[in-house]
Amino acid sequence: VEPLDVDRIREDFPILDREVNGGPLVYLDNAATSQTPTRVVESISDYYYRYNANVHRGIHQLSQEASIAYEEAHDTVAEFIGADGREEVVFTKNTTEAMNLVAYAWGLNELGPGDEVVTTEMEHHASLVTWQQICKRTGAECKYVPITEDGYLDMDAAAELITDDTEMVSVVHASNTLGTVNPVRELADIAHDHDALIFADAAQSVPNRPVDVKALDVDFLAFSGHKMCGPTGSGALYGKEHVLEAMEPYLYGGDMIVKVTFEDSQWNELPWKFEAGTPSISEGIALAEACEYLDDIGMERIQRHEEQLAEYAYDRLTELGDVEVYGPPGDDRSGLVAFNLDGVHAHDLASIVNDYGVAIRAGDHCTQPLHDVLGVGASARASFYLYNTREEVDALVDAVDEARSIFA
Template sequence: MATQDVDPLDVERVRADFPILERDIDGQPLVYLDNAATSQTPERVIDAISEYYRSYNANVHRGIHQLSQESSIAYEDAHDRIAEFIGADGREEIAFTLNTTQAMNTVAYAWGLNELGPGDEVVLTEMEHHASLVTWQQIAKRTGADCKYIPITDDGYLDMEAAAELITDDTQMVSVVHVSNTLGTINPVAELADIAHDHDAYIYVDGAQSVPHKPIDVKAMDCDFFAFSGHKMCGPTGTGAMYGKRHILEEMQPYLYGGEMILKVDFDEASWNELPWKFEAGTQNIAGGIALAEACDYLDDIGLERIQRHEQQLTEYAYDRLTEHEDVEVYGPPGDDRAGLVAFNIAGAHAHDLSSILNDFAVAVRAGDHCTQPLHDVLGASASARASFYLYNTREEVDMLVEAVDEARQLFA
């Protein structure tokens, strides 16, 4: 369904689901525009966490008593729900993690350390989050492999001609961010998957900035690995998921060892539990996993197509308003062709100073390199301010952002 064809979002009704949005900051209403870092949490997700601890708090798969059975069923059902949410074939393809970063490290250590060697290559992009870039960089140093980077064009897109040249028969892994958390660029991951597979390479997709905002189908994009974090999609912190094609996960060895991930062990040898449990060593964030499934239900009840369309409208409006002034530089593609964020700078002002001034107006944005320091080097900026939007943000809040930016512009003029 095209996003322009969906019904509009009832934002005021949505906002009522989020208690924190009722806060004032020094007598001014909170304008929360830092959703790419962490989204807010609706009441029903908070209730799901509370209900677990109030009613059936127990470890999973380790008891035959009633509470453990209830907890185990809810936890397993949560895996099924996450699999359904992103189009995976079942719980066997979904391992819960603390966040996208842990998922990235799981793939890098469990697969990369065993499979990469001198002469092998990992292809990334210049817009990668540190979670991907630094992890593969360090794995390459340990294995003797090389990292190569797909450049970006002047307008913030991936240079796909360069990608086709960089991905060769020496490439073993392509690691790409689905949506740039700085540029807002939506990368053609299915096309990159085709190129990678033509060279018998795997592709890992960082979905931290896409899963909360648009429908995802991992089978349609044909990625081999996919990961995302709960705290960016109305879920709890310390939750996330790693998707992997089942046949790959079955061949991979775990890199965290301990309870739950063991099938059989003696003093000399150990064998691993079935999927996905062999990648979930020790007691997990059970309440968080269950609440993450509730967050998926919440987003589906709202409608991801509706959320995506709402964010597109806000982002295009914010882009147009901010670029009215020559002393404001917005990074990345045009406003009508990007995800729901805008990173920008004001001439003569450091992003941290700008963010501090916006905070005086109760406008919360992020300032810094957004864990994309090499990308900022490419952009020629030490840092940027970033406003990122979600389902509960309004056009009026964009106006409040722009008014606060105008105040800052006058101060630094």
Template sequence: MGVQESYPIDVATIREDFPILDRKVGGDFTVPGEGDGDSLPLVYLDNAATTQTPKQVVDAIVEYYYGYNSNVHRGIHHLSQEASVAYENAHDRVAEFIGASGREEIVFTKNTTEAMNLVAYAWGLEELEPGDKVVLTEMEHHASLVTWQQIAKKTGASVEYIRVDEDGRLDMDHAADLIDEDTKMVSVVHISNTLGTVNPVSELADMAHEVGSYIFVDGAQSVPTRPVDVTDIDADFFAFSGHKMLGPTGIGVLYGKEEILEEMTPYLYGGEMIRRVTYDDSTWEDLPWKFEAGTPVIEQGIALHAAIDYLDEIGMENVQAHEERLAAYAYDRLAEFDDIEIYGPPGDERGGLVAFNLDGVHAHDLSSILNDHAVAVRAGDHCTQPLHDKLDIAASTRASFYVYNTYDEVDKLIEAVDDARTLFA
């Protein structure tokens, strides 16, 4: 296996909190819990898509449903008050976690994509017009690219893209050229979910603000994996999802500077987000509730609070160090093979994922072989089709790492890739 650095975290103890990691999988699909036959121990390396959920987060969900399940902000009875306090505390906890000034700047959505759409519709449709420009990057996730593309079509604004160089980094000279007086929004992914590139978002924020533009940072791959302070970055908007950071599916977070959110009009209307309604007009609730129409994501918010507590107990600096070491190790192991192409910066200059292709083998076929070895990875375009077109590839295989992964699991990945090489020789 070669020389390895010691783990910065207690991986063995952490793994005990994730019963799913004890599963055996492979071969034909079986109903969970109905026996695994001759299957193999699961090696879960698809964390950039969705992380697994620890017992502590599941316990928080169970405690809510068994102990104080009720709607929030709508009743004066005891259960409603308990649920309301827990839900509001979840906003406070998220604000603290990412360096926001308070709950007023934290809107719960169902995912990063909805957070992007909220800003695009509530701000973009109102503010953009012909002659205005939205600047993205060539490595944007579809959540950003498709959303702003469609808003531009509706408003007459244009969309331009900061080039990605041959090493998978942004061409910052090109960024400086594109971000000009016509630019009203810069929307940039913090860490590419395909290349692993960590983008200089603070520098891009400075460029945007110098010309009077806002900046929206897609933090879906950064908030779960490293310390993030939205105030230090000086982001106007920032979004991420709970299911990529040990939390449940169905919850995302939109951070927005309070003064900007105050000026924006909601794009979802109904209960919860209103202060006063007559037959002729309505007024909106205070932040953040004016953007959370209807019954909100109560259980998910409470569970996200628990997930953040879990990550903080590990320490986000340790989370970052652990997954970056695993990614660098995987990069180095894969780079030993002449017939493997790896995309993005070198192994010590990326987030905790590695996308690659084996010559002559489609990513879907490779993923199928890895599945036979019980190694779970992602194969496809990873919601970055234009980037894959630029790389002149149909798809890629992506292995991504998190707090419960080990060097041994990376070795199992390499063994499975080597087996695929033999099968397709």
């Protein structure tokens, strides 16, 4: 795999030239939101300057152009994740909405007392809270696959928890706190052996590594545009065509129907059946532009680059001696490190490194139950992307060192 030309890539991101607190911005909060390359920003302005109109095949020229661009954006996103076509890709505003779409449209109709949803201790609240609450409403039971000491899923426990009572297995592909990359295909095989469906939360994998929905054999998969060089307000739900076909709509309204009478309505074809009302048009078009941008650079190269930075950060931080890094060893994780400096609250740490222009996240990263398992209330998290450098990791470690001396 050819290394990235990071100097060249950084030219695509004008925001990286910013100064923060008198020094260069060191942006290491990519797992929360990534930065946006010029070409993606331009795809938004191009839409508003040249062909802003409502979609769904209005008769006039602008509406035709907008419709074609919006529909083709689905094809591009489908191709990016190895889906069969636009029928399998519903645009949503983010991962959370995709998750709720399935929970409401499938869960409320299919789950009941005696049914089980199996998910994991390392889920993001987007998944954990959603299944927990849908189970409460339907009388189904929610079960959690535990994690091992090293932050892997306990696969023996998973094999025991997934039974013929299981209707849904929902798993985060790459953990936004531990950096663990979960064996989604293996879980899909176990789920399917028990006639259960599987949902992969790919918010931290689709932006960072090649993801092929057919190879993973998942029934559903969700991700957000704003973590993969795209705009906020964009995201997607992948679903196998026959699974989406069998599902009731989530939202009712315009554009999701083909025929309406006072008595009843007939649903539009996929994916429009799940896209009621005027969608986020420019955001969807820009998400496709982001996919093309990432594809031009190459997802394998991006994955390799991030993993090398994460391993370097893991090594440098653990060398400090009084830093605990959570999750698997440095050479087996996706591009992020969550950690705590002994005796310093993660919020104070993030605030001090911000004085040095270094942007990291502090808190529970929307994984409160996982932090309970780890036995800490909060952690600091640095997360890397294609434009980050080893020098930026050094800047982080220097700033953490400074924080230590301030609190000593």
